Amino acid sequence: MRPAIDDDIASLVNIERDVSPFPWNEKQFAESLQKHRSYVLCKGNRVVGFLIFNQVVDEAELLNIAVKSSFQGEGLGAYLLDYFLAEISASTVSAFLEVRVSNFPAIALYEGRGFRHMGERKAYYHGYSGREDAWIMRCDLPLR
Ligand SMILES: CC(C)(COP(=O)(O)OP(=O)(O)OC[C@H]1O[C@@H](n2cnc3c(N)ncnc32)[C@H](O)[C@@H]1OP(=O)(O)O)[C@@H](O)C(=O)NCCC(=O)NCCS
Numbered sequence: 001m002r003p004a005i006d007d008d009i010a011s012l013v014n015i016e017r018d019v020s021p022f023p024w025n026e027k028q029f030a031e032s033l034q035k036h037r038s039y040v041l042c043k044g045n046r047v048v049g050f051l052i053f054n055q056v057v058d059e060a061e062l063l064n065i066a067v068k069s070s071f072q073g074e075g076l077g078a079y080l081l082d083y084f085l086a087e088i089s090a091s092t093v094s095a096f097l098e099v100r101v102s103n104f105p106a107i108a109l110y111e112g113r114g115f116r117h118m119g120e121r122k123a124y125y126h127g128y129s130g131r132e133d134a135w136i137m138r139c140d141l142p143l144r
Contacts, residue, residue, distance in 0.1 A: 001083055004038035004050060006030070011040070011047035015068050022126045024064065036063055037087070041080060043071070051080045053088070060088040062097040065106075077105075081113050089141050098134040100125050107135065115139040 004012065009029045016023035024032075032038055032052050041049035049067040053060055062084055067076045088095060098121065099106050115137040123131035 001039050001041055001051075004033055004040045004052075006033060008040050008047055008050075009033070012050055015047065015050065015066050016064075018069050019066050019072075021128070032063065039080075039083065041067075041076060049076050049080055051084055053084055055088055055092060058091060058093040060084075060092045060095045062095065072105075077109050078113070081109060085113065085139070085141070092141055095139045095141060097137050098124065099137060101133045101135055107137075110137050110139075113139065 009026055012029045013023070013026050016029075029038075036052050036054045039051045040047045041051070047068075048071045050064070051062075052064040053062050055061075062081075065077065065080050065084070067080070085095065095115070097110065097115065099110065101120075116139070117135050118138040119136040121134040121136060124134035125132040
């Protein structure tokens with residue numbers, strides 16, 4: 001893992017297009033690198049995953065996480081989420097995220113790491129047929 005730099009943006013866009021039905025674009029990643037904490041996961045010199053989050057006082061929000069499809073199912077998504085939780089755990093009480101209700105792999109990943117459903121945002125995402133709801137999930141962290 002290392003912090004993402006501007007030269008990674010093309011790789012981030014490629015991964016996002018590979019795995020997301022409505023992918024973030026170059027501008028969104030460029031803004032995220034400026035505003036949020038952004039990391040890339042590399043195998044050799046190849047970017048195979050990324051993690052973007054925000055931390056304000058004692059709360060953190062996971063904004064995006066992805067693993068290139070050809071590297072999924074190998075534990076890398078869990079590695080990224082564990083990295084996020086380890087990074088925030090010293091000063092964070094609660095972590096939040098939003099996820100499409102249809103995104104079963106991501107929901108299973110989050111539930112496996114202690115996130116729980118705490119609410120919904122109706123019609124939050126673009127969907128193939130109209131809009132799709134988001135689950136809001138929360139994980140309470142023990143203070144260290
Ligand atoms: C979600 C994502 C990051 C998981 O990455 P991954 O490297 O495949 O995940 P891992 O191999 O580390 O698996 C971790 C856990 O995720 C869940 N999971 C992963 N793939 C799954 C699948 N196809 N079906 C159900 N659960 C799945 C399981 O709970 C798994 O734990 P287990 O191996 O003990 O069963 C990956 O699917 C991805 O990039 N998806 C597209 C981007 C995305 O949806 N991001 C979330 C936005 S909110």
